[in-house]
Amino acid sequence: MAEKVLQIRSLTAGFLTEKGFVKATDRVTLELDRGQTLCVVGESGSGKSVTAMSVMRLIDYAGGFIEDGEVLFSGSDLVKKKQQEMLKIRGNRITMIFQDPMSALNPVFTVGDQIAEALRIHKRMSKQAAWQASVEMLRRVGIPDPDMRAKQYPHEMSGGMCQRVVIAMALACNPELLIADEPTTALDVTVQAQILDLLRQLKQEFGMSILLITHDMGVAAEVADRIAVMYAGAVVEEGTVKEIFEQPRHPYTIGLLKSIPGLEGERGGELYTIKGVIPPISQLPSGCRFHPRCPHVMEICKQREPALLASPTGHKAACWLDEPGLKGAAEAETAASSHALKVTIGSKTEVTL
Template sequence: MAERLLEIENLTTGFMTEKGFVKATDNISLTIEKGKTLCLVGESGSGKSVTSLSIMRLIDYAGGSILDGKIVFRGDDLAAKDQEEMRKIRGNKIAMIFQDPMSALNPVFSVGDQIAESLRLHQNKSESEAWKEAVNLLRMVGIPAPEIRAKQYPHELSGGMCQRVVIAVALACNPELLIADEPTTALDVTVQAQILDLLQKLKQELGMSILLITHDMGVAAEMADRIAVMYAGAIVEEGTVEEIFANPSHPYTVGLLQSIPGFEGTRGKELYTIKGTIPGLGNLPGGCRFHPRCPHVMDKCKTQEPLDFKVGNDHSAVCWLYEDKAPVVLGRNGGETK
């Protein structure tokens, strides 16, 4: 296995509500390797954003907290850090971009100033050096005539260009990990493809790791080295992109794939929709959390939480259908070995 940059080990996070503490991520474990892209997929409300906010420890500001587990980044546990230490890591070693580029940019500063400000803060550059570097970054993210664009304000740029600027701000501090939470859903389809191409190019050129959050399996197919499928706060399947698409194992993953237009097996057929809806926090069914929606539900699924079974090379699924396979064993550090 390649070098691990980030290892989330048995992370449980949640929110205090009138019903008490409710879990938004339940004992999740994930690994992101150096220079690779992990796509976290799952429908709305499955806990994808909570996972990314937890890594950045921004969950603390969203009214949530980490109950248990580790977030090991380059050997250091982020879950145990205080906010002062996290401030040095955020936007420095780890950068994050969100769905809506407009809300990430400040309307009263030129885009060049916003990138230059980040360079001055994180890299102690002089004003003129920072401006030169900001223009270079705009060129790098594919903005034409960057010297002119740098002087413009966010409202003078299209949505796609603004997202490129947001990516340039993120790159200004040379992050080792870029977390992108649905970075293209607010953009139209052609612009979406351009931004995804840009992320691929930057990953290759800069050797960054990317955690890409998407509800779109088509995007995951193009971008991911590995895919983790999340459902109602838990990772239900994880593996290489090749394995997940060749041999989708958890019934939830199969349902997600069958609902992609144009995916092999769905062409010319009516698209499948997974029946029912995702349960709200604090409202999880007993046994397997997916059982009320599962086309393969067995009695056991209603009462016993499934284990994580090895369903292929470097591929596991949390589902009783694979009971005859070996369970994934916990490694030395509590991490999984597959």
């Protein structure tokens, strides 16, 4: 069996507000095999970043805390670690890149110095060795003329170039796990594709595992081995890219797939949107959290929460439609209203929904 680099078990994290503790994630369970990429997708406010911040234990600094659950990193529970111990892990064995590369870079130091700093702290390299290693890292992330570039400040570089620097900084210490939170959202489409290519290539080269957070199913299709779909703080579906794109089980996942730009189908190019908005987790509806927006809602959905259940292949979904007795009735009800849509995602996948 593949070695698990990360096992998040029933993670409930949130924030103390005037109304008391408000959950941002609700019993989130995720697993990442060594050398693989797990993409976490979902709309804004679904708890993706809070999940990542909890793994890094950065949530403690954002006014939040982990109420319950475990985050096993190479078998050891990060939730139980003191911040002092996390300093040895964060930026070294687990690193993170964010949406806005400028916010991750210090404007008053050269990019070479910033990469070298991480190597000096975590790998105890000499000043000269760290500088040489940082130039080499810039070369490996595809920055032309790295000797010259290493001496430049962030404002002398483009956004795409800065994100390459941030990736170089994140990989300099050869982490076991890279967490990337919307790493391409701030970049234009061409640069976005280049950065995704780079991450794919570096994953192979460095043999690391990647937890990639995105609201974009197209990005997930390009880079993921497995995809977890989050809705209102909870994982509602999880499976391989093929399972998620070719046999989606949860109506929310199906809605996300239909919302991908570039649809070919019966709607003449009009973009599908999931009706309604994601509820704040403090005001979750009864039963299934997706039921007010679900086109297949049944009576049981309003009353009882469906469990996240795995198929024999490990494809998980939390939906009452998976109950054999209920599925037939729902299928008959929805057959009349469904539209066949063909979706092409990147160069990889074509599915009919």
